[in-house]
Amino acid sequence: MRRRRKPTANFGISSIMIGAVLTCGIIGIIGARMSATASNSSQPGARPSPTIVSNPPATQPLAATPTPAPALPTATQPSPTPPSAAPALSPTGTTPTIAVACLEGLVWEPATLVRVIDGDTIDVRINSSTERVRYIGVNTPERNQPGYSEATQANRSLVESGPLWLARDVSERDRFGRLLRYVIAGEQFVNLALVEQGMAQAATYPPDVRCADTYLAAQQRARESGAGLWANRPALVQPTVVPATGQQCHPAYPDVCIPPPPPDLDCRDIPHRRFRVDWTYGDPHGFDGNRDGIGCER
Numbered sequence: 001m002r003r004r005r006k007p008t009a010n011f012g013i014s015s016i017m018i019g020a021v022l023t024c025g026i027i028g029i030i031g032a033r034m035s036a037t038a039s040n041s042s043q044p045g046a047r048p049s050p051t052i053v054s055n056p057p058a059t060q061p062l063a064a065t066p067t068p069a070p071a072l073p074t075a076t077q078p079s080p081t082p083p084s085a086a087p088a089l090s091p092t093g094t095t096p097t098i099a100v101a102c103l104e105g106l107v108w109e110p111a112t113l114v115r116v117i118d119g120d121t122i123d124v125r126i127n128s129s130t131e132r133v134r135y136i137g138v139n140t141p142e143r144n145q146p147g148y149s150e151a152t153q154a155n156r157s158l159v160e161s162g163p164l165w166l167a168r169d170v171s172e173r174d175r176f177g178r179l180l181r182y183v184i185a186g187e188q189f190v191n192l193a194l195v196e197q198g199m200a201q202a203a204t205y206p207p208d209v210r211c212a213d214t215y216l217a218a219q220q221r222a223r224e225s226g227a228g229l230w231a232n233r234p235a236l237v238q239p240t241v242v243p244a245t246g247q248q249c250h251p252a253y254p255d256v257c258i259p260p261p262p263p264d265l266d267c268r269d270i271p272h273r274r275f276r277v278d279w280t281y282g283d284p285h286g287f288d289g290n291r292d293g294i295g296c297e298r
Contacts, residue, residue: 096165096184100192102211103182106167113159118143119151119199120191121178122159124166134178135191136169136208137215138200139254139278145293147199147229154199154228155190162186169208174251176280180208195219198228201276203254252281253295260284267296 095108111124111133119140122133140151166181174180183190191211194200195218202215223230249257256272258265265285267273277288277295287295 096187098184098187098189100189100211100214102214103167103184103189106169106182108165108167108184111164111166113164116152116156116159118148119155119194122155122183124164126166132178133166133181133183134174134176135194135200136180136182137203137205137211138191138194139203139276140194140200141229142279142293150229151194151199154194154197158188158190158193159183159185161188169210171208182211191215192218196222196227198222198226198230201255203251204249204257205251205254206249250281250284252278252283253287254278258285267298270296272296273298 109126111126111131114123114125114130116122117132120135120138124131124133140155141147162185165184166179167184168179168181171180191200192214195202195215202212202219204212222228248259250260253275256270256275258270258272261284267287273296275287275295277283277293279288279291279293283291283295290297
């Protein structure tokens with residue numbers, strides 16, 4: 001009986017061993033399949049998952065949407081504005097636009113008004129310095145002469161009407177160190193406007209004579225209409241006499257052409273009567289003995 005039980009025990013042990021081997025085999029097969037799957041997914045030629053192909057990331061439409069595009073034209077829109085504003089912002093790069101033939105070709109410089117001295121003289125600031133400017137080709141009454149206040153006020157109204165521009169003719173300064181200039185204020189040619197208003201007379205000081213004919217034509221119109229200082233004062237001054245080319249005229253006598261001495265002249269030597277004497281330049285011939293600003297009154 002004891003011998004017949006041994007084969008049973010051996011059979012049980014063999015069954016357990018076979019079961020263990022089968023289990024290991026199954027586990028090995030499963031592991032091999034999992035490894036193969038993982039290996040296939042990591043291959044370069046592996047097909048991407050359907051989820052990635054059919055559904056792009058949510059951030060891609062935002063990145064591709066050209067929302068900043070409308071802002072670019074808005075940002076660049078102000079660029080055409082500076083050219084239209086350039087004359088106001090950069091006066092040194094422009095010139096005044098005024099249609100007076102005798103001013104063509106002149107070089108203009110900007111200036112700032114400091115004060116009005118009288119009808120034909122102002123102080124201005126050019127860059128960082130202050131200069132006294134005497135208008136070219138015109139004369140207004142001096143202090144204590146009839147019309148002084150009216151001419152000074154007329155000058156003030158003109159030069160305060162806009163930005164100042166200055167241009168020279170031939171001479172840079174007079175003998176008193178004042179700048180000799182044509183003056184534009186805004187859209188007004190100040191020298192000419194004073195003559196047109198009858199507040200100044202044409203006065204020819206060679207060699208600065210490029211606007212002499214323009215002044216004379218304006219003065220004739222002012223006289224005929226009785227404008228300004230010409231009203232009710234026809235005998236105070238003689239009309240301006242334009243000197244012949246090359247003839248020298250002394251600036252002390254702005255309304256007539258009288259050469260400087262020598263020789264010394266007196267009223268018997270000239271045809272003019274009751275002409276203005278500008279004491280800024282003295283009276284080299286002594287025509288104005290009583291110093292009232294009128295020469296050869298009798």
